[in-house]
Amino acid sequence: MTIARRAEARPTLDALEFFDAATAAFARAGARVGVREHDLDVAGTRVRLRFAGSALEGRLLPALAHVRAAGIEGADVALTVSCFDSATTAVRMPPPPWSRADHGPKGEIVGFNDDRIRTVFEPGVDVLNLYDEQRRAAVYWVAAPDVVPWWESSFPFRTILHWWAVPTSLQPLHAGCVGRHGRGVLVAGESGAGKSTTTLAALEAGLDYAGDDYVLVDTEACTAYSLYSTAKLATDNLERFPALVPLVANADRLDREKAMVFLHDHRPEHLAAELRLTSIVVPRVTGRPASRLEPTSPAAALRALAPTTSFHLPGYGREVFAKLTRLVRALPCHRLDAGTDLEELAAVLATLTTP
Amino acid sequence: MGTEHQELGPSSTFRLHDTHVVLEAFPDETVAANLGTGRYYSIDLMGAETLELLTSGHPLHDVAAHLAERYGADVRVVEDAVTEFAARLLDEELIGVASRAEPDDPLPPIARASVPFSPPCMSVYSDMEDLLLLDPIHDVDETGWPARTGDVTDRSAPHDRG
Numbered sequence: 001m002t003i004a005r006r007a008e009a010r011p012t013l014d015a016l017e018f019f020d021a022a023t024a025a026f027a028r029a030g031a032r033v034g035v036r037e038h039d040l041d042v043a044g045t046r047v048r049l050r051f052a053g054s055a056l057e058g059r060l061l062p063a064l065a066h067v068r069a070a071g072i073e074g075a076d077v078a079l080t081v082s083c084f085d086s087a088t089t090a091v092r093m094p095p096p097p098w099s100r101a102d103h104g105p106k107g108e109i110v111g112f113n114d115d116r117i118r119t120v121f122e123p124g125v126d127v128l129n130l131y132d133e134q135r136r137a138a139v140y141w142v143a144a145p146d147v148v149p150w151w152e153s154s155f156p157f158r159t160i161l162h163w164w165a166v167p168t169s170l171q172p173l174h175a176g177c178v179g180r181h182g183r184g185v186l187v188a189g190e191s192g193a194g195k196s197t198t199t200l201a202a203l204e205a206g207l208d209y210a211g212d213d214y215v216l217v218d219t220e221a222c223t224a225y226s227l228y229s230t231a232k233l234a235t236d237n238l239e240r241f242p243a244l245v246p247l248v249a250n251a252d253r254l255d256r257e258k259a260m261v262f263l264h265d266h267r268p269e270h271l272a273a274e275l276r277l278t279s280i281v282v283p284r285v286t287g288r289p290a291s292r293l294e295p296t297s298p299a300a301a302l303r304a305l306a307p308t309t310s311f312h313l314p315g316y317g318r319e320v321f322a323k324l325t326r327l328v329r330a331l332p333c334h335r336l337d338a339g340t341d342l343e344e345l346a347a348v349l350a351t352l353t354t355p
Numbered sequence: 356m357g358t359e360h361q362e363l364g365p366s367s368t369f370r371l372h373d374t375h376v377v378l379e380a381f382p383d384e385t386v387a388a389n390l391g392t393g394r395y396y397s398i399d400l401m402g403a404e405t406l407e408l409l410t411s412g413h414p415l416h417d418v419a420a421h422l423a424e425r426y427g428a429d430v431r432v433v434e435d436a437v438t439e440f441a442a443r444l445l446d447e448e449l450i451g452v453a454s455r456a457e458p459d460d461p462l463p464p465i466a467r468a469s470v471p472f473s474p475p476c477m478s479v480y481s482d483m484e485d486l487l488l489l490d491p492i493h494d495v496d497e498t499g500w501p502a503r504t505g506d507v508t509d510r511s512a513p514h515d516r517g
Contacts, residue, residue, distance in 0.1 A: 086498070126501060143500060180362035251391045272456055299381040299397065306388065307395045335433030 013097040015117035019130050021094040022139045026052055026082040029089035041069040043216055043225040043274075045078040045172055049157075052084035052091075052293070055145045060156040062249070063228040066264040066271045071194040079164045080137045081157060087144035093128065096121070106314040113315065118163050120314045125152055131163040133200040138164070150250060150257040154230040161227070162313040171323045174309040177210040177224040177275055178202035184210060184224050184275025186217070186331070187283060188304040194283035194338045196233055198345060200241055203231070206344030207353075208272035209263060219323040222277040222330050229264040229271055240342060261298040279352045280305075280328060281336040291339035298328040300335070313329045364444055365416035365434065369409045376449050378406075378490060388432040389448055395480040396447070402475035404438055410450060412458035415441060421462045426472035436474040 011022060018100035029052035036054060038061065040047040048070060051057055060083065061068075086092050102110040103121060112119035118131040126147050130139040138160040142148055163171050176199035187195050199212040210226040217224050231244065235254045238245060247266045248259045263271055282296060282304040306324045310317045334352070339345055371378075375391040385403040387396040398406060409419040419434035426433070444450045496502035 092498050093500065100495070100501075121501070128500075143498075143502070297381060299386050301377075302379065302381075302386050303395055303397060303480060306386075307393065310388070310390075311393055311430045317388065317393075318377055318411050321379070321390075322389055325379045 004106065004285040010178070013094075014115055015031075015112040015119060016096065016099055016132070018112065018119070019117050019139065021130050022128070022130055022141065023082065023137070024138055025091055025093055026084050026141075027052070029084040029086075029091040030082075032091060033089050036157070038064075038073045039069040039075070039077075040064055040067045041273075042067060042078075042227070043218065045086065046072075046075050046083070047079045047161075050080060050082045052082075052089050053083055055088040056142070058085050059145060059148045059153050060218055061197070061259070062262045062264075063154055063156055063230045064111075065262065066226065066229040066268065067273070071124045078136060079160075081140055081160055083140040085142045085147070087146050091145075094140050100270070104314075106311075108129050108314050118315065120159060122159065122314075125149055127152065129159045130165075133163070133167070150260070151167065154258075154260055158214060158312070159314060161216065165216070166316050166319055169218050169313065169323065170225075171217055171219055171320060172214055172227065172304060172309075172313065173217045173224075173324075174213065174312055175215060175217075176212040176303060177215045177226075177277075178207045178208060178349065179210070179272065179278075179353045181353065181355070182274075182276055182349065183273075183278045183355065184208075184272070185349055185352045186224060186277050186280045187212075187336075188245055188280055188301060189282055191307040193304070194285045194336075195247060196231070197237060197240070197279070197285070197342075198281070198283045198336065198338050200231055200244070201342040201346045202241050202349050203263075203267065203270055204241060204243060205343060205350070206270070207346065208275065209267070209270050210272045217277070219327040222327065223274055224277055225274045226272060229262055231261040231263055233259045233261075235259055256308050277327075277331055279332045279334055281334045281349065281352070283336040283338040286337045286339055288337075288343070289339050289341045289346040291336075291341065292337050293334045293348055293352070295336070296333045296335040298333055301328040301331075301333040358364055362452050363412065363415075363438060363445070365419075366414045367441070368412055368457070369415075369441065369444075371406075371454045372408040372414075372448060372451055373427070387449060393447065393481075394447065396449070397478040397480070401473055401477040402440060402477050404477040405437055405447070406444065406450075408462065409441055409444070411460065411462070412453065414489045417462065417504065422472065426468045426470070433472055436472075440477070441473040447477075447479070449485050488491035 033053035036051045038049045061102040098109050109119040116134050117286050120129045124140040128141040176195045177184045178199050196212045205210045215224045216227045238259050247261045280301045310320050362459035364371045378387045385398040423433040
């Protein structure tokens with residue numbers, strides 16, 4: 001097991017003190033360039049995003065456009081996220097009171113995660129995520145807007161939403177979800193397993209779409225909530241979805257990035273805010289034209305959902321495992337041999353949403 | 356992995372590393388996860404039964420004798436298989452060697468099995484492990500925060516992180 005070493009020197013600030021220092025830095029940034037608030041409706045609760053200036057909005061808001069809610073003075077806010085960057089606000093984040101040796105493999109800062117405060121500096125993303133469970137408040141910071149990588153734009157605030165969901169039955173899941181008539185199918189599997197192909201085939205066939213990569217699932221009520229309106233496709237898969245090609249938001253960067261389509265801008269009528277789950281499917285790309293469903297075990301579904309979700313989301317592996325176990329036990333599970341005939345693939349998937 | 360366990364023998368007793376291991380038993384297999392390494396495991400029914408007995412505080416030899424009687428198998432064959440399985444569980448840090456035998460309860464009464472003994476089997480799922488530490492923390496700048504250079508889009512995006 002990999003365990004990051006603790007710094008020899010005693011930290012100058014503890015976890016809560018650093019969180020408060022980061023919050024104060026956001027306040028200074030907001031005082032300099034103005035605070036812009038955007039409310040979201042996430043699983044029926046209000047999440048408030050507070051941006052210092054506008055520089056990060058274009059990178060973090062498009063994927064969330066479909067869950068934007070009208071701001072209401074005095075509304076009960078379940079989570080507040082304060083976002084800023086140092087380059088455009090000229091406000092520095094206080095220096096980290098930890099050493100490089102304290103960075104865990106998933107970016108968890110050793111000694112700065114306790115019952116109340118979570119601290120992660122995501123490796124490869126270079127985003128600082130802080131969360132105070134007691135105040136249900138988070139800070140999201142980057143050194144500069146262009147630090148935010150393209151994939152972060154496709155699922156912004158994923159880590160913070162994971163922390164916020166810990167004491168609830170909700171869980172962000174690495175899975176897609178499509179359906180119709182309010183009934184949905186959860187499409188599980190690690191990247192490359194066929195989640196996007198399956199969910200986008202369903203979208204193109206007229207089914208409703210809650211996400212192709214990450215959805216928020218109430219593991220007790222077996223309901224999936226849309227978090228992101230993003231559709232992501234590997235460029236070599238894009239030609240199979242010609243109707244999506246003109247909608248790609250990052251067409252000039254496809255040599256380096258997956259194609260991203262923000263469906264709120266183009267297919268808002270097919271975005272489902274929530275779908276009551278009727279089953280879980282685990283796709284497998286076959287290369288053959290035909291698609292078919294076979295019953296599979298809850299254990300197989302758990303193995304498709306849990307490792308990849310736990311890998312992406314820092315901490316609380318035990319809680320994630322328990323929530324996912326409850327979900328796979330509650331729903332019929334199927335293996336989906338995902339064929340190359342996308343119309344048939346969608347039709348096979350749609351059979352699982354028939355009342 | 357593949358550690359040789361000098362301490363592993365017929366009198367060895369074990370405990371589950373329940374601080375970082377989670378298990379869920381299903382009718383056809385047990386799914387286990389080492390939350391420290393991110394590795395997941397599929398353990399067949401024989402493996403699940405063996406794991407449960409091994410971590411109940413009874414010595415390996417007693418567990419093997421119990422299984423041999425239950426499955427009508429040669430105790431030496433079963434003990435070899437259980438020893439090999441215990442070594443794998445130790446390698447994966449799912450169990451640890453206990454300092455002394457402290458059985459929670461007596462071994463269960465022998466219920467003759469209708470299937471023959473087969474060596475306990477465990478499949479390892481470690482795909483995610485390859486993605487860890489691909490992007491180590493870079494040098495820090497004058498503000499004390501890790502600093503990157505170059506085009507942000509040049510960064511590796513293993514499985515696009517999602």
